[in-house]
Amino acid sequence: MSDTGAFHRTTLPSEDAGFGDYVQLLKPRVMSLVVFTALVGLLVAPASLHPVEAFAAILFIALGAGASGALNMWWDADIDAVMKRTAGRPVPSGRVEGGDALAIGLALSGISVVMLGLATNVMAAGLLAFTIFFYAVVYSVWLKRVTPQNIVIGGAAGAFPPMIGWVAATGSLSVEAVLMFALIFVWTPPHFWALALFMKEDYHKAGVPMLTVTHGRRATRAHVLGYTLALVPVAVGAALTTIGGPLTLAVAVGLNLWFVIGAIRIWQRDEAVAESDRYRVEKAFFRFSLVYLFLHFAAFLAEAALRPYGLGGW
Amino acid sequence: MFRPAHDLHKRRFSRNLGLGLTLAAFVVLVFALTVVKVTRGDPMQGFDHTVQPAAVPVEGGA
Numbered sequence: 001m002s003d004t005g006a007f008h009r010t011t012l013p014s015e016d017a018g019f020g021d022y023v024q025l026l027k028p029r030v031m032s033l034v035v036f037t038a039l040v041g042l043l044v045a046p047a048s049l050h051p052v053e054a055f056a057a058i059l060f061i062a063l064g065a066g067a068s069g070a071l072n073m074w075w076d077a078d079i080d081a082v083m084k085r086t087a088g089r090p091v092p093s094g095r096v097e098g099g100d101a102l103a104i105g106l107a108l109s110g111i112s113v114v115m116l117g118l119a120t121n122v123m124a125a126g127l128l129a130f131t132i133f134f135y136a137v138v139y140s141v142w143l144k145r146v147t148p149q150n151i152v153i154g155g156a157a158g159a160f161p162p163m164i165g166w167v168a169a170t171g172s173l174s175v176e177a178v179l180m181f182a183l184i185f186v187w188t189p190p191h192f193w194a195l196a197l198f199m200k201e202d203y204h205k206a207g208v209p210m211l212t213v214t215h216g217r218r219a220t221r222a223h224v225l226g227y228t229l230a231l232v233p234v235a236v237g238a239a240l241t242t243i244g245g246p247l248t249l250a251v252a253v254g255l256n257l258w259f260v261i262g263a264i265r266i267w268q269r270d271e272a273v274a275e276s277d278r279y280r281v282e283k284a285f286f287r288f289s290l291v292y293l294f295l296h297f298a299a300f301l302a303e304a305a306l307r308p309y310g311l312g313g314w
Numbered sequence: 315m316f317r318p319a320h321d322l323h324k325r326r327f328s329r330n331l332g333l334g335l336t337l338a339a340f341v342v343l344v345f346a347l348t349v350v351k352v353t354r355g356d357p358m359q360g361f362d363h364t365v366q367p368a369a370v371p372v373e374g375g376a
Contacts, residue, residue, distance in 0.1 A: 018325040019332030052350045056343060119347055 017100075021090045025073055025101055026066030026108075033293075034065040034161045040297040041165030041180055044243045044304040049120065049169050056119040057168040061161055064112035064128045068157065070105035071136035074098050076144070079206040085199060105136070120168040127167055131160040145207075148214040151196075155188025156181075162297070179238040183296060186234050189227040190263060191289040193220050197266070198279035198286075221267045224285075228263035232256045235296060243300050245313040251299040255292050262288060 038061045042054055049057065073080065073091050081092035090096035109132050117125030135157035144150045159181045166177040196203055196212045197220060203210040211220045235256050239248040262285040269281060306312030 016322045016325045018328045020328070022329070022332075050350050050354065052343075052346045056347055059343070 017090065017095045021095045022104065024090050025070045025096060025104060026063075027069035027073075028066075030069055030158075031062045031066050033158070035062045036294070037180070037184065037297055038062070038161035038165035040301050041162030041177065042169045043165075044176070044300050045166045045169035046242070047170045053119050054169075057116060057124070057165065060112045060116040060119065061128060061164050061168070063108055064116070064132050065161065067105050067108035067112055068132040068135040070101050070108065071132075072140045074101035074105060075136070075140045077101075079145075079208060082206045083202040085202055109136075116164075116168070121171045123171060124164050124168040127160060127164045131157055131164065134160075145209065148209045148211045150209065151192045151211070152189050155185050155192075158188060159184035176238070176241045176243045179234060179241060180243075180297075180300070182234045183231070183238055184293065186227055186231045187289065187293055190224045190231070190259075191286065191293075193224050193227075194266065194282050194286040194289065196220065197224075197274070197282045217271055221269065225263040225267040228259055232260065238296075239299075240314075242313065243303065245303040245306075247306070247312065248296075248299040248303055251295055255295055259288065259292055 035058055039058050042049070042057060073089055076086075077089075077091040077098055080086035080089050086092065091098055091101050109129075113125050113129045113132070116128050135154065139150065139154040139157055143153050147153075162180040162184070163173070163177045166180070167173060193211060196210045197217065200212055200217075204213055211223060235252040236249070238244055239252040244252075262281070265281050266285055274282065303312035
């Protein structure tokens with residue numbers, strides 16, 4: 001552990017924290033992605049839930065993600081305080097006490113898992129519990145500060161929501177659920193390494209072993225290209241399953257072509273050139289990666305919406 | 315006379331109001347879920363204070 005490890009035991013009191021500070025603790029931006037992908041997983045599944053059950057399922061999956069975010073903020077308060085991007089978070093800024101973040105994270109973990117189990121099924125609840133454990137313990141506590149592959153491993157936690165949504169609706173796993181998981185899992189490394197390329201000072205100062213710090217920027221660029229290429233068969237493969245169709249395949253081919261071209265440009269870039277234009281290509285690639293994931297899942301949703309009219313699917 | 319609310323009290327009020335509304339929403343959701351689960355008629359049987367011939371062991375039966 002780093003020498004700032006005692007931070008969370010010495011944060012300022014939180015007497016005057018507003019409700020919004022506690023909402024920030026749950027990482028609402030991450031939650032919005034979780035809500036969207038879990039909703040798609042639930043809606044494209046070949047089984048339907050009552051709208052109230054579906055609403056509860058999405059709510060508690062999102063709450064579980066928020067709980068793991070709060071636990072992550074409690075544990076990472078010391079490094080969050082060092083990085084410009086995260087210094088304003090409720091715990092490092094002193095608005096919420098570390099102990100409060102831990103208590104909220106644990107309480108919401110329990111509530112979200114139990115309620116998801118009661119609203120849908122035990123398997124979905126078990127997957128949510130594993131996701132929270134994976135993000136809060138395996139990623140945040142064990143691996144984030146130890147290995148430069150932290151982003152790859154952490155990506156698994158973010159990839160579970162559509163799978164949980166699918167299992168909540170069907171009660172079982174399938175190749176479609178696994179491919180939706182794989183899509184986010186393989187997408188995460190190029191997304192975050194592109195960010196690391198232009199936010200280099202932050203990770204360096206915090207001592208987090210990002211690939212850019214441990215293996216250098218040239219290796220990071222090569223890794224971005226490698227994972228982007230690995231993403232192609234996953235995205236195209238998902239489009240060929242029952243959740244896909246001609247529309248999804250067209251979207252997958254178009255987006256992956258664009259993504260690979262972006263990754264090749266990143267790979268070819270010289271560091272001096274990148275610095276001179278303030279990482280224009282890396283920033284554009286990062287922004288496009290968000291569009292990439294959104295459009296893939298929107299395409300799955302569109303196929304499901306068109307199916308009753310005899311238009312979607314194969 | 316009332317003194318103007320201190321910023322601390324405003325934040326504390328926002329926290330209490332937010333928590334109150336969250337708890338109220340949770341109660342409504344649990345109630346709605348209960349109604350859905352019950353009206354959808356998942357297999358269930360009421361056992362209280364009723365004779366249940368099906369639960370009585372049959373003498374000499376297998």
